[in-house]
Amino acid sequence: MLRGHQTWVFSSKPCIIASSAIGGPFEAQGALSGDFDILHDDLWLGQTTYEKAEKKLLEDACETAIQKAGLKKEDIQFFLCGDLMNQIVSSSFAARTLGIPFFGLYGACSSSMEGLALAALLLDSKAAKYVLCATASHNASVEKQFRYPTEYGSQKPPTAQWTVTGAGAAILAPKGQGPRVKAATIGRVVDMGITDPFNMGAAMAPAAVDTLEAHFRDTGLGFDNYDLIATGDLGRVGNTIAVDLLKKHGLPVPQDKFTDCGLLIYKEDQPVMAGGSGCACAATVTYGHIFNRMKKGELKKVLIAATGALLSPLTFQQNESIPGICYAVSFEYDGEG
Amino acid sequence: MLRGHQTWVFSSKPCIIASSAIGGPFEAQGALSGDFDILHDDLWLGQTTYEKAEKKLLEDACETAIQKAGLKKEDIQFFLCGDLMNQIVSSSFAARTLGIPFFGLYGACSSSMEGLALAALLLDSKAAKYVLCATASHNASVEKQFRYPTEYGSQKPPTAQWTVTGAGAAILAPKGQGPRVKAATIGRVVDMGITDPFNMGAAMAPAAVDTLEAHFRDTGLGFDNYDLIATGDLGRVGNTIAVDLLKKHGLPVPQDKFTDCGLLIYKEDQPVMAGGSGCACAATVTYGHIFNRMKKGELKKVLIAATGALLSPLTFQQNESIPGICYAVSFEYDGEG
Numbered sequence: 001m002l003r004g005h006q007t008w009v010f011s012s013k014p015c016i017i018a019s020s021a022i023g024g025p026f027e028a029q030g031a032l033s034g035d036f037d038i039l040h041d042d043l044w045l046g047q048t049t050y051e052k053a054e055k056k057l058l059e060d061a062c063e064t065a066i067q068k069a070g071l072k073k074e075d076i077q078f079f080l081c082g083d084l085m086n087q088i089v090s091s092s093f094a095a096r097t098l099g100i101p102f103f104g105l106y107g108a109c110s111s112s113m114e115g116l117a118l119a120a121l122l123l124d125s126k127a128a129k130y131v132l133c134a135t136a137s138h139n140a141s142v143e144k145q146f147r148y149p150t151e152y153g154s155q156k157p158p159t160a161q162w163t164v165t166g167a168g169a170a171i172l173a174p175k176g177q178g179p180r181v182k183a184a185t186i187g188r189v190v191d192m193g194i195t196d197p198f199n200m201g202a203a204m205a206p207a208a209v210d211t212l213e214a215h216f217r218d219t220g221l222g223f224d225n226y227d228l229i230a231t232g233d234l235g236r237v238g239n240t241i242a243v244d245l246l247k248k249h250g251l252p253v254p255q256d257k258f259t260d261c262g263l264l265i266y267k268e269d270q271p272v273m274a275g276g277s278g279c280a281c282a283a284t285v286t287y288g289h290i291f292n293r294m295k296k297g298e299l300k301k302v303l304i305a306a307t308g309a310l311l312s313p314l315t316f317q318q319n320e321s322i323p324g325i326c327y328a329v330s331f332e333y334d335g336e337g
Numbered sequence: 338m339l340r341g342h343q344t345w346v347f348s349s350k351p352c353i354i355a356s357s358a359i360g361g362p363f364e365a366q367g368a369l370s371g372d373f374d375i376l377h378d379d380l381w382l383g384q385t386t387y388e389k390a391e392k393k394l395l396e397d398a399c400e401t402a403i404q405k406a407g408l409k410k411e412d413i414q415f416f417l418c419g420d421l422m423n424q425i426v427s428s429s430f431a432a433r434t435l436g437i438p439f440f441g442l443y444g445a446c447s448s449s450m451e452g453l454a455l456a457a458l459l460l461d462s463k464a465a466k467y468v469l470c471a472t473a474s475h476n477a478s479v480e481k482q483f484r485y486p487t488e489y490g491s492q493k494p495p496t497a498q499w500t501v502t503g504a505g506a507a508i509l510a511p512k513g514q515g516p517r518v519k520a521a522t523i524g525r526v527v528d529m530g531i532t533d534p535f536n537m538g539a540a541m542a543p544a545a546v547d548t549l550e551a552h553f554r555d556t557g558l559g560f561d562n563y564d565l566i567a568t569g570d571l572g573r574v575g576n577t578i579a580v581d582l583l584k585k586h587g588l589p590v591p592q593d594k595f596t597d598c599g600l601l602i603y604k605e606d607q608p609v610m611a612g613g614s615g616c617a618c619a620a621t622v623t624y625g626h627i628f629n630r631m632k633k634g635e636l637k638k639v640l641i642a643a644t645g646a647l648l649s650p651l652t653f654q655q656n657e658s659i660p661g662i663c664y665a666v667s668f669e670y671d672g673e674g
Contacts (some may be wrong), residue, residue, distance in 0.1 A: 001463045002414065006438040008464050049655055078338065078523060085649065086423040088443045092526060092647035096660045101343040101523040104443040104647070104662075105450065106425045116438065117453070125462030126338045127345050186415060186438040189429060308440070310429035312422065318386055323433045325441075 001124070005219025007185040008286065014123035016331075017176035021288030022060045023280075024165030026139065030266045035288035036166075037064050041139065043165065051085060054138035054167075057280070057309060058083070058094040059136040061134050061167035064152040069171045071130060076100050076171070080119050080133040082111035083279055084142050091135075109204075109233050110187070110308030112283035113327035117184035119172050120329070129174065136167035136277030146313060147197065154191035155181045159199040161235045161262060162272035165200040168283025178234065179294050179302075179331040187214035191323040196315050201238025201262075201274055207324030208234060209245040212305055216251065223254050227299045230290065232282035232306035232326070233262040235275030261285035261304075282306040305332045338459070341555025344522040351460035353668075354513035355406035358625030359397045360617075361502030363476065367603045371394040373503075374401045380477065380502065388422060391475035391504075395431040398471050398504035406467075406508045413437050413508070414465040414604070417456050419448035419472055420616055421479050428472075437469065444558035447524070447569050447645030448472040448542075449505060449620035450664035454521035456509050457666070465512065473504035474615030479647040483650060484534065498572045498599060498614035499607075505620025516631050516639075522552040526647065528660040534653050537601075538575025538611055541644040545571060546582040549642055550554030552665045553588070558590050562615070564636045567627065569637035569643035569663070572612030597651035598622035598641075619643040631670035640667045 003009045003014070019035045028039040038060055038298055045053040066073055079098055081091035082105035095102035108116035115133035122128040142163040148154045150185045150247035172181070190210045194203040208231045216222050223229065239260045243253045261282045286304050293299045305328040311320070340346045358373045365376040365589045374463045375397055382390040395418070403410055416435055418428035419442035444451035452470035459465040464660035477487045479500040485491045509518070531540040544570045553559050560566065571579055576597045580590045599612035623641050630636045643664040648657070 002465060007415065051655065077343065082441075082443070083423075086651060087421075087445065087647065087649035089647070089649045089652050092660055093657070095662075096526040096528050096647075099524050099525055102662065103455070103523070104419075105445045106419070106428075106441040113450070118440070121458070121462060122466055125458060125460070125464070127458055128339060187438070188436055188438050189433040190431050261357075274664065285563060310424065310433075311427070312421060312424035312426045314388060315426050315430070318388065320430070323428075323429055325432075325439065 006214050007183055008121060009183045010120050010124040010181055012124045012174060013180040013182055014120045015176040015180050016170050016178045017173045018065045019170040019287035019291055020061045020064035020282040022167045023284060027164060027166055032265055032289045035292050042273060045117045050138055050141040054136055054141045055090045055093050056136060057167035058090050059097055059138040060082040060135055061169035062094060062132060064096060064172050065169035068196045073098055075098055076130040076132050078122060078131050079130040080105060080115040081135060082115060083136050084107050084108060085145060088216050107279060107325060108308030108310055109277060109279050110306040110325055110327050111279050113304055113306035113329045116170060116329050117186060117327055120181040120184060123172050123174055128198050131172045132169060133281040134169035135283045135307035137163055139163045139165045142252060142278055154241040157198050158273050159237050160273045161200060161275050161277035162263060163278035164276045164280040164284060166280035168280060168287035170287055179291055180331050181218060182330045185211055185328040187211040187217060187326040189323045189325050191321050193321045195321050197311060199237060200277060200309045201235040202241055203309050203322035204324040205234055205238040206240035207326040208242050208305050208307050211326035211328050213249060226257060226301045229258050229303045230247055231260045233277040234260045234261045234307055237274045239263060301332050303328055338497045341443055342553050343585045344397035345458060345522055346520045347457050347461040348516055348584040349511060350517040350519055351508050351509045351511060352513040352517050353515045355402045356507040356624035357398045358621040359504045360621060364501060364503055366520035367529045367628045369602055373631050387475055387477040390480060391473055391478045391560045392427045392430050394475060394504035395427050395471055395473040396434055398506035398627050399431060399435060399469060402508050408467060410435055410437055413467040413469050414619040415459060415468050417442060417452040417470040419443050419452060421445060421474055422482060432648055444662060445645030445647055446610045446616050446618060447643040447664050448616050448661055450641055450643035450666045453507060453666050454523060454664055457518040460509050460511055468509045469506060471504060471506035472620045474500055474618040476500045494503035494535050495610050496574050497610045498537060498612050499609035500615035501602060501613045501621060503617035503621045505617060505624035507624055512553060516522045516628055516670040517668050519667045520556060522548055522555060522665040524548040524663040526660045526662050528658050530658045532658045536649060537576060537614060537646045538572040539578055540646050540659035542571055542575040542578035542663040542665040545579050545642050545644050548663035548665050550586060560594055563594060563638045563640050566595050566640045568597045570614035571644055574611045576599060577601060634672060638669050640665055
């Protein structure tokens with residue numbers, strides 16, 4: 001199971017029997033709109049607050065994944081979930097709705113792969129038959145939480161990113177049809193001293209590189225062994241830094257194999273500054289777009305390195321720098337059950 | 338491994354080879370002062386903010402546990418940690434200091450046993466050789482986060498509880514000398530509609546009862562099989578409700594076997610209203626006092642049911658009720674290695 005210092009290799013290769021991607025109106029205009037299960041045209045989702053809208057996104061994602069798997073919620077032993085709200089209330093309140101035994105996680109925008117790594121471990125060690133893991137973010141609730149309410153209309157620098165309104169969920173089972181989880185590399189917290197909360201990409205890039213290097217070292221694999229390696233939400237700034245750092249560390253990056261979910265989700269003409277971000281960025285792109293590409297046979301072996309910035313508004317006010325983390329999970333799909 | 342619907346039984350019985358309990362000045366005057374490894378006489382711990390003091394408590398707890406285990410931090414594969422601050426920054430920043438691959442958790446005051454359940458799973462499935470899990474709370478940082486800054490001197494009703502200033506850590510290994518983890522029952526989110534953030538005990542009691550019932554159902558065990566069952570921080574109000582509910586559900590409670598960490602930690606004459614609370618309550622009482630009693634041979638079989646209230650100040654303001662959760666972990670100690 002444990003390989004090297006920080007990687008798990010799952011001998012049973014747990015299967016993702018169903019996944020879902022939910023988006024908002026801005027994602028509906030994006031580059032990957034065809035890969036979402038539901039696209040809401042109302043940013044409020046009929047709720048009275050943006051926070052309740054975020055919880056609704058999460059509930060939609062979970063319900064859709066459960067339905068696609070042909071299961072009932074009572075069939076699922078554990079629900080692993082995290083989000084960006086204070087005290088992860090979107091996750092906890094969705095867990096109240098679902099009634100499934102619950103692990104609350106916090107990995108900021110890396111929560112999707114933090115949860116998926118643990119979910120695969122639960123399957124591989126026979127600690128569960130079915131596990132649901134999910135995450136969500138909402139542009140307006142997250143901006144309000146971390147920076148300014150969107151109603152202020154405050155300007156942002158070009159290094160800033162656009163928080164994805166959406167949610168993604170995955171259901172893991174010992175067997176079935178779907179992408180299989182091969183390995184997971186658990187990240188360390190890396191902090192290179194970036195203090196600008198409008199430049200998350202730069203803050204998270206060193207963590208992404210640290211985890212990718214650990215993954216290659218622990219597994220003996222490299223870029224050659226993957227059809228695609230995608231980071232979570234480094235955006236344009238962070239992606240450039242990551243490519244530079246990898247090259248400096250003797251790991252030259254094949255351009256066609258290395259991308260970032262935050263660079264994929266929106267169209268060039270959408271005003272998203274350096275790209276997409278938020279828990280839902282890696283989650284919706286992976287559980288929607290990338291898994292769809294795997295099912296079409298376009299990709300067989302994929303590594304998702306979801307990145308998170310572990311700051312809070314308070315640590316920023318107290319002049320702390322921004323720690324980053326990254327969890328990498330590898331998937332393979334050979335079209336067989 | 339999976340027993341019943343929501344319980345793991347660990348066949349390898351992972352061993353807690355070292356644990357630590359750190360407290361503040363108020364805990365030094367408490368009933369269990371002799372069970373702490375370090376008692377700080379300065380509520381600020383020499384830091385400039387209460388939040389940094391909370392992080393320092395956590396770092397103290399981790400360093401002490403690592404030292405007591407005779408390990409170096411490089412020996413430890415994974416660090417599982419959660420706390421009550423927004424975006425669990427105490428945990429993330431302590432993880433930055435430690436540099437150990439990190440899982441951020443959020444279970445509010447149940448975080449200690451949420452982490453320990455997962456840590457035991459990691460050991461039992463050979464996903465790690467050594468795992469560190471920890472949690473912390475600080476009276477002044479938590480009151481500021483959830484209610485009012487303590488400097489306001491606002492009055493509280495008798496149902497309120499006193500947040501413990503402290504931190505607890507445990508190191509798990511496949512073998513060694515110390516209490517062994519036998520089983521863990523993972524809680525569901527339970528919400529009976531309590532809306533008063535000054536009455537957490539009442540909000541969490543139904544979750545404690547739900548998890549205890551699940552534990553008994555899944556394992557076939559009952560009060561007779563334990564020398565002590567302790568909830569996390571129900572306090573006087575929540576404890577009375579839990580006893581009543583258990584009795585109504587056909588599980589009469591033997592008074593000498595059922596207690597609450599929040600009722601144990603302080604002396605009768607300390608002005609703590611309904612009792613202690615906070616992540617550090619269950620953590621310090623379990624990792625200090627209860628494990629010491631097990632090592633002295635006073636207790637052989639213990640079940641800790643750590644409770645958490647999954648609200649945020651925002652959900653309270655938005656008129657939501659307070660969801661509760663409870664994770665139960667059982668320990669045994671026979672004095673043998």
